[in-house]
Amino acid sequence: MSKVIVMDHPLIKHKVTILRDKNTGSKQFRELTGEIAMLMAYEVTRNLPVDEIEVETPLMKTKGYCIAGKKLGLVPILRAGLGMVDGMLSILPAAKVGHIGLYRDPETLKPVEYYCKLPEDVAQRDIFVLDPMLATGGSSSAAINFLKQHGCTSIRLVCMIGAPEGVAVVQKEHPDVDIYLASLDEKLNSHAYITPGLGDAGDRLFGTK
Ligand code: PRP
Ligand code: URA
Secondary structure, X not given: OOOEEEOOOHHHHHHHHHHXXXXXXXXXHHHHHHHHHHHXXXXXXXXXXXXXXXXXXXXXXEEEEEEOOOOEEEEEEEOXXXXXXXXXXXXXXXXXXXXXXXXXXXXXXXXXXXXXXXXXXXXXXXXXXXXXEEOOOHHHHHHHHHHHHOOOOOEEEEEEEEOHHHHHHHHHHOOOOEEEEEEEOOEEOOOOOEXXXXXXXXXXXXXXX
């Protein structure tokens, strides 16, 4: 069974609270999404391996460390996942970025794929799938399936708000994928929106409603 890591850092809690507020406009919503993603990058990379190297300070040679292991890949689920990319890249500037376009059909609630562009060597990378919202889990699970079909074997899912229902779906379908959340909310409502949630993340990021 995969792990679910809920980040209860005070800065993350504070920023998520402002994000939830219905009076927060798109400019601030985008800024906060980027800042939360940057803070989450710190935790999701905690277990990356390091190599010991030598570094010469102005005074002497000493032991230092550099990130080792596989190269990294960020894969936002369009649209809303785009809001998390720049924050993550500010901490992980060498990561390559792939895009998977999915939208949730309002009738069936099933994910519909409309775009995919991945780095050529995606299968060799440690992949972080980015999406602010994990609701029914359909979109995240479909994106992870897609990445596995492209040969990816090391995948982590990074979402700001998750519902228990979506967490259960991803854990069942992808027991090898750890899930990182800024908040684990109560439940889905009858329209499969996360409650208390923050509404429609894509619309709030891009001002489309
Ligand atoms: C939202 C969200 C997730 C998905 C979550 O995207 O960004 O991708 O819904 O729901 P699920 O877990 O039930 O699949 P949406 O389909 O609204 O598209 P958008 O990002 O283009 O707004
Ligand atoms: N997508 C969103 O943007 N918000 C939800 O609460 C559920 C799906």
